[in-house]
Amino acid sequence: MTARRRRFQRPLGKRRYRAVFVVVTEGSKTEPQYFRMLDDQVRNIHIDCTHPRTKSSPDHLLQWMKNRLSRTDLREGDEAWIVMDKDEWDEDDIAPLHTWSRESPQYHLALSNPKFEFWLLLHFEDAIGATTSQECLRRLRRYLPNYNKDIDSRRFPMQSIRIAIDRAEQRDRPRCDDWPRQPGCTTVYRLVQNILSKENQG
DSSP states (O other), X not given: OOOOOOOOOOOTTSOOOSEXXXXXXXXXXXXXXXXXXXXXXXXXXXXXXXXXXXXXXXHHHHHHHHHHHHTOOOOTTOEEEEEEEOTTOOHHHHHHHHHHHTSOTTEEEEEEESOHHHHHHTTTSOOTTOOSHHHHHHHHHHHSTTOSSOOOGGGSOHHHHHHHHHHHHHHSOSOXXXXXXXXXXXXXXXXXXXXXXXXXXX
């Protein structure tokens, strides 16, 4: 899928109606495509989604985000999110990102355990037992047979996005304060939930 990314421009002297989400992703293909898809579908928001050009370790994600924010004027209603997979990273790798997310109510960490494809799978099923990367991919290909990191926005209508939010929220009980420790859980739904909440604002 080739997503056409809308250019964000705030007319001088006028009220800005679109909230800005600065999103830094570990993945270089699937995650940017997904969030650019939302950028096209949801009114009153702009998603500035990027990823490190070379390495995607947690410390590189954090440094990339800090560099983005040094050039971005976050205003009231704007948010900054780091989106990453649990995969092989241990708690010492992830903890600095969580610490950063506590520095401001506008900063957030969204983590999928085991990986982002678990979030995609929730658009199609409850994903019970999809606790490994291999199982997430195997089951996702039931619905997207040719899936190879590219996604087709037509397979992710708004109805299925809202269903995925509900399913992920059910898994996130009790609500974790930092990141999902157990496989088969994701907090990406919180980011998507916040994006959708802006649609009718302004």
